[in-house]
Amino acid sequence: MKAYLNGQFLPLSEARISPLDRGFLYSDGVYEFIPVYSRCPFRIDEHLRRLQDSLDGIRLANPLSDTEWKRIILRLIAETEFADQTVYIQVTRGADVKRDPCFPPGVTPTVFLFSAPLVGPSAALREQGVAAITAPDLRWARCDIKTIALLPNVLTRQLSADSGAAETIMLRDGYLTEGTSTNVFVVRDGVILTPPQDRHILPGITCDVVLELAEKHKAPYEVRPVSEDELRNADEVWLTSSTKEVLAVVTLDGRPVGHGENAGKPGPVTKRMHAWFCTFREDVMRRCDA
Numbered sequence: 705m706k707a708y709l710n711g712q713f714l715p716l717s718e719a720r721i722s723p724l725d726r727g728f729l730y731s732d733g734v735y736e737f738i739p740v741y742s743r744c745p746f747r748i749d750e751h752l753r754r755l756q757d758s759l760d761g762i763r764l765a766n767p768l769s770d771t772e773w774k775r776i777i778l779r780l781i782a783e784t785e786f787a788d789q790t791v792y793i794q795v796t797r798g799a800d801v802k803r804d805p806c807f808p809p810g811v812t813p814t815v816f817l818f819s820a821p822l823v824g825p826s827a828a829l830r831e832q833g834v835a836a837i838t839a840p841d842l843r844w845a846r847c848d849i850k851t852i853a854l855l856p857n858v859l860t861r862q863l864s865a866d867s868g869a870a871e872t873i874m875l876r877d878g879y880l881t882e883g884t885s886t887n888v889f890v891v892r893d894g895v896i897l898t899p900p901q902d903r904h905i906l907p908g909i910t911c912d913v914v915l916e917l918a919e920k921h922k923a924p925y926e927v928r929p930v931s932e933d934e935l936r937n938a939d940e941v942w943l944t945s946s947t948k949e950v951l952a953v954v955t956l957d958g959r960p961v962g963h964g965e966n967a968g969k970p971g972p973v974t975k976r977m978h979a980w981f982c983t984f985r986e987d988v989m990r991r992c993d994a
């Protein structure tokens with residue numbers, strides 16, 4: 705796999721950083737993750753804007769201009785053998801000569817990117833939907849920053865892995881926040897609900913696409929706090945992320961999601977949204993080729 709580290713393109717296996725890197729010592733950094741379809745990066749401007757917001761959130765000056773970011777990303781995509789990829793970007797506050805929490809003056813940020821094959825859910829999982837569990841949201845008060853400090857996400861995701869589920873959906877003070885690496889949508893009485901993009905959740909790029917599609921197709925939706933009770937009694941639940949796209953949740957804590965004949969199966973609103981998403985993505989790729 706191909707990587708970029710501090711100005712150099714190189715095989716991922718040859719990339720090296722200092723153990724004094726503040727990403728390693730303090731998780732003092734942010735990241736981005738861009739899906740690439742047929743060598744076309746999806747919503748690159750939005751991902752670069754979110755990267756800028758994350759850098760602003762940790763008071764780290766962006767080491768590159770958008771033009772420089774795009775040049776690096778496009779070269780990495782071109783030099784990677786698979787057409788469908790995920791480009792991972794990480795920026796840390798760099799490596800000082802000592803361990804001190806205060807921002808080190810004059811230290812150059814570490815810029816690291818690599819591309820890997822895009823692996824989404826299998827066709828069978830898309831068709832059948834996935835299991836999810838719930839757990840308390842253990843994270844800090846700035847979940848809108850895409851920080852590399854992911855230990856709460858790791859520990860919370862492992863709970864679902866341990867029980868054979870695909871995601872852990874987090875609850876804070878009786879309200880839905882998000883999945884450990886996904887945003888969550890709930891359908892009740894035909895209305896699509898998702899929590900507002902405040903400091904308790906990451907502003908998902910896929911989430912924005914889904915809301916735009918709901919608007920475009922005149923599907924009723926509300927962006928507002930979603931209570932635990934609304935989640936547990938939902939007609940449908942789905943997850944969104946760059947790799948999962950729109951993925952139905954069919955059991956929650958072992959109980960089927962939904963009611964009547966749709967209980968425990970991907971519901972009609974979820975299926976329609978996934979179809980709209982696929983058409984949208986294909987359109988974007990066609991324009992990218994042109």
Ligand code: PMP
Nearest residue numbers: 885886887906908909910945946
């Ligand atoms: N929430 C969290 C906590 C995430 O890590 C992710 C994945 N980056 C998402 C939501 C979904 O974001 P996106 O649609 O941009 O992949």
